[in-house]
Amino acid sequence: DVVMTQTPLSLSVTPGQPASISCRSSQSLLSSDGKTYLYWYLQKPGQSPQLLIYEVSRRFSGVPDRFSGSGSGTDFTLKISPVEAEDVGLYYCMQGTHLPLTFGGGTKVDIK
Amino acid sequence: QVQLQESGPGLVEPSETLSLTCDVSGYSISSGYFWGWIRQPPGRGLEWIARIYHSGITNYNPSLKGRVSISVDTSKNQFSLRLTSVTAADTAIYYCVRLPPDYWGQGILVTVSS
Numbered sequence: 500d501v502v503m504t505q506t507p508l509s510l511s512v513t514p515g516q517p518a519s520i521s522c523r524s525s526q527s528l529l530s531s532d533g534k535t536y537l538y539w540y541l542q543k544p545g546q547s548p549q550l551l552i553y554e555v556s557r558r559f560s561g562v563p564d565r566f567s568g569s570g571s572g573t574d575f576t577l578k579i580s581p582v583e584a585e586d587v588g589l590y591y592c593m594q595g596t597h598l599p600l601t602f603g604g605g606t607k608v609d610i611k
Numbered sequence: 612q613v614q615l616q617e618s619g620p621g622l623v624e625p626s627e628t629l630s631l632t633c634d635v636s637g638y639s640i641s642s643g644y645f646w647g648w649i650r651q652p653p654g655r656g657l658e659w660i661a662r663i664y665h666s667g668i669t670n671y672n673p674s675l676k677g678r679v680s681i682s683v684d685t686s687k688n689q690f691s692l693r694l695t696s697v698t699a700a701d702t703a704i705y706y707c708v709r710l711p712p713d714y715w716g717q718g719i720l721v722t723v724s725s
Contacts, residue, residue, distance in 0.1 A: 524635075538711060547706055547715040548657065559713065591657060595711045600659035600670040 501526050501594050505603035513611045514597035517580035520606045524573045529596070536595035539568055539577045542605075543588040552577065584610055612707050615640045615707045615716035623701075629694040633716060634687075634705030641665045642683045647711035650679065650703040651718075656701075662710050663682045663690055697723045 504524040512518045528535045537555045540548040550559040552568035555575060567578045579586055587610055592603040616703040619631035635644070640646060647662030661671045664711040671679050675694070693700060704718040 506645050518648070536711065540712070547718050548712070549715070550713045553711065593657075593712070598670055599674070600710075601661075602657040602659070 500599055501528075501597045501601050502535045503588075503592055503594055503601050503603035505592060505606050507606060508604070509607040511609050511611050514584055515579060515581045518575045518582050518586075518608060519577045519579075520568075520590050520592075520608075522577070524594055526576075526597065527572045528575075528594050529572060532597070537568075537570065537575050538593045538595060539566075540593065541586070541588050541592045542591065546588075548591060558605075562585050579608075580595065580607075582610070613709060613714040613716060615709065617691065617705060617707050617716045617719040619705075619721070621675050621720060621722060623697055623721060623723050625666055625695055625698055625723055626687075629692070629701065629721055629723075631707070631719065631721070632681075633691070633710075634689045636688070638687075638709070639666055640688050642674045646683065646690050647708055647710050649706045649712065649715075651706070651710055652703045653720075657668060660694075660705075661692065698711060699723050 504523045506521045535555050537554040539564050542548040550567050556568045573598050589605045591605050614636045618635045623629045645662040648660040649658050663669045663681045663683050675712045678695045680693045704720050706718045707716040
């Protein structure tokens, strides 16, 4: 299985400041079709995860442009700039290139 | 808008079979996409369980060691999960999703206990 490693485990951010989360995969996520199936999710307290970013850098419908994704191969980053109070929760990366689909362990973001 | 809703028992006895159904609205399963299940033990991370295409193509997470099966009923626009020989380790919130996971159900907590 592809292991997804997220850092840091937790992050405390001042509203208005940027935040960055890293996700590293144990294998390249570049698919034979030329696409890289790396996703980012936010799970707010008591809610289902919601898709933020798909295929490394594409924002899902309705996601604010303060969320951006980047990376390639095995190293990926989610940036939030600027962070707002409503962005608190658990952030997960997920790879969809290899079966089984696997998730990172999560990064907890809270507000200072 | 695509909506998914899980249903099934919230309590299952050890060694029994967990059965859940996901009703889909706002999109026809027959139109495409894989559909599947993801679970989250209380206070822990996310684990993909299984997926199915409307044609019946299925994929399973090997970690569940053959205990899991997924099926689809296109006439009812729903799909289902069966997990046999459950133990306390199967206690989790079970989410049904359209894959790759863009739309999620609200989740259903299933507790395995006697």
